Amino acid sequence: MSVAAASATAAAAVSTDHPAARVLIRRHRLRLWEALPWIAAIAFYFAFPDYLGFGAELLIAILFALSLDLALGYAGIITLGHAAFFGAGAYTVGLLASYGIWTEPITSLLLAALMAAVIGFASGLVLLRTRGLTLLMLTICTMALLGEAANMAHDYTGGFDGLPSLPIAPVFGVFEFNPLYANTQYLYALAVLFLCFVFVRTLVHSPFGQSLTGIRENLLRMHAVGSPVRRRLVICYTISAALAGIAGGLWAQANAYVNLSALDLDRAATVLIVLILGGYGRLYGAFVGAVAYMVLAHFLAEVYPTAWQLGLGVLLVLIALFARNGILGLGETLWRRLAARRAAS
Amino acid sequence: MDFGTSFASIVLGGLSAGTVLFIVSVGLSVTMGLMGFVNLAHGAFAMFGGYVMVLAMNDAHVGFAASLLTGFVVTAALSVVLERLLYRRLYRSGELDQVLFTIGLIFIFMATITIAIGPESQPIMLPPALRGQLNLGFTQYRTYSVFLIVVGLAIVLGIWFVFERTRIGAQIRATVDNRNMAESLGINVDRLFTVTFAFGSGMAAIGGGLGAEFLGLDPQYALKYLVYFLIVVSVGGLGSIVGVYCAALTLGVLDFTLKLYLPKGGTIFIYALTILLLLWRPQGLFGRRET
Numbered sequence: 001m002s003v004a005a006a007s008a009t010a011a012a013a014v015s016t017d018h019p020a021a022r023v024l025i026r027r028h029r030l031r032l033w034e035a036l037p038w039i040a041a042i043a044f045y046f047a048f049p050d051y052l053g054f055g056a057e058l059l060i061a062i063l064f065a066l067s068l069d070l071a072l073g074y075a076g077i078i079t080l081g082h083a084a085f086f087g088a089g090a091y092t093v094g095l096l097a098s099y100g101i102w103t104e105p106i107t108s109l110l111l112a113a114l115m116a117a118v119i120g121f122a123s124g125l126v127l128l129r130t131r132g133l134t135l136l137m138l139t140i141c142t143m144a145l146l147g148e149a150a151n152m153a154h155d156y157t158g159g160f161d162g163l164p165s166l167p168i169a170p171v172f173g174v175f176e177f178n179p180l181y182a183n184t185q186y187l188y189a190l191a192v193l194f195l196c197f198v199f200v201r202t203l204v205h206s207p208f209g210q211s212l213t214g215i216r217e218n219l220l221r222m223h224a225v226g227s228p229v230r231r232r233l234v235i236c237y238t239i240s241a242a243l244a245g246i247a248g249g250l251w252a253q254a255n256a257y258v259n260l261s262a263l264d265l266d267r268a269a270t271v272l273i274v275l276i277l278g279g280y281g282r283l284y285g286a287f288v289g290a291v292a293y294m295v296l297a298h299f300l301a302e303v304y305p306t307a308w309q310l311g312l313g314v315l316l317v318l319i320a321l322f323a324r325n326g327i328l329g330l331g332e333t334l335w336r337r338l339a340a341r342r343a344a345s
Numbered sequence: 346m347d348f349g350t351s352f353a354s355i356v357l358g359g360l361s362a363g364t365v366l367f368i369v370s371v372g373l374s375v376t377m378g379l380m381g382f383v384n385l386a387h388g389a390f391a392m393f394g395g396y397v398m399v400l401a402m403n404d405a406h407v408g409f410a411a412s413l414l415t416g417f418v419v420t421a422a423l424s425v426v427l428e429r430l431l432y433r434r435l436y437r438s439g440e441l442d443q444v445l446f447t448i449g450l451i452f453i454f455m456a457t458i459t460i461a462i463g464p465e466s467q468p469i470m471l472p473p474a475l476r477g478q479l480n481l482g483f484t485q486y487r488t489y490s491v492f493l494i495v496v497g498l499a500i501v502l503g504i505w506f507v508f509e510r511t512r513i514g515a516q517i518r519a520t521v522d523n524r525n526m527a528e529s530l531g532i533n534v535d536r537l538f539t540v541t542f543a544f545g546s547g548m549a550a551i552g553g554g555l556g557a558e559f560l561g562l563d564p565q566y567a568l569k570y571l572v573y574f575l576i577v578v579s580v581g582g583l584g585s586i587v588g589v590y591c592a593a594l595t596l597g598v599l600d601f602t603l604k605l606y607l608p609k610g611g612t613i614f615i616y617a618l619t620i621l622l623l624l625w626r627p628q629g630l631f632g633r634r635e636t
Contacts, residue, residue, distance in 0.1 A: 072441070078439075078440050078441055078444070080444065126624055129624075129627070130623070130624075130627045132440060133377065133383060133440075133578075133579055133583070134579060134623055134627045134628070136383065136440070136444070136575075137575055137576065137579040137619070137623060138620060138623055138624075140572055140575065141572075141576070141616045141619050141620045141623075142616075142620065144572060144612075144616045145613060145616040145617060145620065148612050148613035148616060149613055151609060152609060152611075152613055154609060159609070265568070265571075265572065266568075269448055272444075272445070272448075273445070273448070276441070276445055280441075306456050306459045306460055307456070309452050309455060309456040309459075310452065310453060310456035310457065310460070312449070312452050313449045313450065313451070313452030313453035313454075313455075313456060314449070314453060315449070316445050316446065316448055316449025316452065317431070317446055317449040317450060317453070319445065319449075320435065320438075320442045320443070320445040320446035320449065321431065321434055321435070321446065324438075324442060
């Protein structure tokens with residue numbers, strides 16, 4: 001055996017035996033608790049048949065936050081204009097259905113994703129040259145531009161009032177969307193969310209996803225090791241936009257209407273809050289954040305809107321100051337402390 | 346109305362709106378340039394100052410100028426407290442934390458004002474001297490608008506003088522250029538931050554008070570005009586007084602014209618122009634390129 005071969009085997013042995021290597025190899029494996037959200041979602045279907053409309057809304061919020069997580073949490077693209085893609089998807093579904101061009105829900109969603117991806121790609125190509133405040137401003141302006149365009153074309157989009165009572169064909173030609181009993185909407189949104197989640201989970205653990213994290217953590221180094229940074233960012237932004245477009249399309253289908261609220265700063269800020277609340281850059285943050293935010297908003301905002309706003313403001317300030325990784329990060333820290341104390345005693 | 350008169354009225358109306366934008370945004374530009382802090386809550390300070398002024402005028406019957414000054418002082422004092430207690434902790438954090446923190450502050454301001462004063466828009470009574478029309482020789486125009494333009498001009502000259510010709514101005518410019526170097530030369534950067542922040546917030550309060558007459562004053566103010574303040578700052582260039590002034594006046598005139606001729610969706614051109622401009626010069630019109 002030559003020296004080179006020996007050292008190569010040694011290197012191979014090190015590479016799988018090293019603790020760091022073991023962590024790296026293991027971390028994309030499915031864990032048992034990962035089934036929990038899905039079991040909970042199915043249990044919700046049977047336990048709260050009266051709240052399925054709210055449930056569908058919640059699932060859509062999760063998907064939207066998940067799409068933002070890809071851009072913001074993994075690639076570190078700070079955007080306040082993600083509603084642009086949500087709105088693009090929603091209006092694609094809305095316009096196609098409203099004018100009777102295309103009402104089949106699944107292909108409509110794909111078209112919504114395509115539309116959002118095209119806008120994401122085109123804007124990403126130019127926006128992602130910039131950083132910091134300029135990038136933040138450009139994302140806001142892109143969103144405002146689309147919003148104003150939708151407002152300007154009010155003959156087609158209905159302007160501020162939007163497009164009401166969209167005719168959406170039944171899923172697979174069988175399951176109809178009933179505005180009063182939202183069970184089709186709920187299961188349909190759950191299925192779409194599940195597929196998108198599996199896709200995102202696979203993506204972030206792939207070499208591509210790893211390189212995104214690298215870009216977020218150390219831009220210069222990624223440039224130095226020859227990673228095509230700009231191209232990776234644009235691709236990530238496009239995928240994230242497509243997912244947001246699917247979320248928007250789902251929203252339009254589940255509610256059977258579209259209006260300008262799909263495209264405004266409020267929605268963009270809300271999704272950011274949802275994601276940060278749960279914890280960004282960690283897949284399940286979108287789930288935790290959306291559940292926490294939507295449940296609070298649903299039950300508190302209706303009764304005490306001002307108190308809700310005040311509470312939300314205080315919560316945001318506290319998160320920014322003390323809990324930068326959101327609820328999940330907080331849980332993790334407490335868990336570690338508990339484990340350390342147990343090890344010490 | 347013949348063309349000349351309507352042209353003059355558009356320009357004057359736009360300039361006065363732009364002046365208010367400038368007065369509000371100038372503090373944001375300086376603090377962002379100085380501290381690199383993305384302070385989305387700046388509009389909330391403007392709103393707060395506007396409320397202080399209106400309350401002083403309507404409930405305490407203080408004069409116009411005195412209540413403007415009260416707004417400045419109270420808002421500046423509040424901003425010092427917030428800066429010392431909260432903002433300070435986030436100077437070194439990422440933009441995301443700063444964005445989140447300041448959005449939270451906006452919500453707190455909006456909710457507090459809704460609870461304390463109510464969700465309705467606050468009326469503002471101008472003093473008799475500023476009401477009515479003024480004969481400018483070539484045209485008649487609202488006295489208040491002309492007053493605003495003059496005040497704005499005085500403010501830009503004043504700030505420019507402080508910035509370029511005084512010791513503290515030199516210190517601010519030095520710190521914007523190179524914080525570490527300024528600090529090692531013995532400039533008390535911490536205190537400089539606090540003073541500039543207080544002054545910027547106070548200016549925002551004056552802008553909020555002066556603009557209340559035509560921008561309105563309700564708890565939504567802080568969010569409604571946020572994008573405009575940000576456009577002015579990013580187009581003008583961080584830390585550039587002249588840049589912010591030019592950007593604010595241009596935006597004011599453009600917005601006024603578009604609202605008149607294209608009331609539905611005319612602002613689309615403003616956003617499109619901003620995008621093109623920022624792509625051409627990411628650092629803004631008068632900003633210096635980061636090295």
